[in-house]
Amino acid sequence: MIKNIIFDFGDVFINLDKEATYRELYRLGVEEISEKMIQVYYDYEKGLISTNDFVDYFHNEFAIEKEDLVKAWNAILLDFPLERLDFLKELVASNKYRLFLLSNTNDLHISWIQKDWGMDLYNEFKNCFEQFYLSHEIQMRKPNTDIYEFVLKKNNLIPSETIFIDDTLENTDAAEKLGIKTWTINRVEDNVVDLLNREEFLV
Incomplete structure (x- = not known):
């Protein structure tokens, strides 16, 4: 589960x-x-x-x-569909899951997002997560094994009870080697709001 x-x-x-x-x-x-x-x-x-x-x-x-x-x-950064924030807030309200963010990112990108979104929206998003891990703040990056081990150990997570959602196969492959369940999102075909319809959540 x-x-x-x-x-x-x-x-x-x-x-x-x-x-x-x-x-x-x-x-x-x-x-x-x-x-x-x-x-x-x-x-x-x-x-x-x-x-x-x-x-x-x-x-x-x-x-x-x-x-x-x-x-x-x-220039890499585009829009943030607010239906995804609504989905995230519903997850928080359900109180069924512990939620974490784990991102390879950098100060320039985060600064742009904070300015483009506005700090109210950024903080509303950030506060949905128990922990908000950015690579440039924890000095580790995916797909290196140490970043996954850090998140698991720091938060006492059991890999088989954990799913990691990422858009890069290299990153999800690395997580799977530690026993973490994964979903490699295809941005053209997939939407994170459909997460709970996946088989892992129907058992």
């Missing part, structure tokens, strides 16, 4: 255009994504470097204006 639900953020609640940042960077002169760039991105997502250092890297490496870089970086 499922007692705990761990949600990803992007393409589960907020819609994303995952190619948008690459398109915008290309327009700004970044024609190839190097291993160094990916490592800088991972370090930023894990909170190992500051926003200033992250922006400075692209500014110094590619002569991109800092404001343009920030806009390009946040």
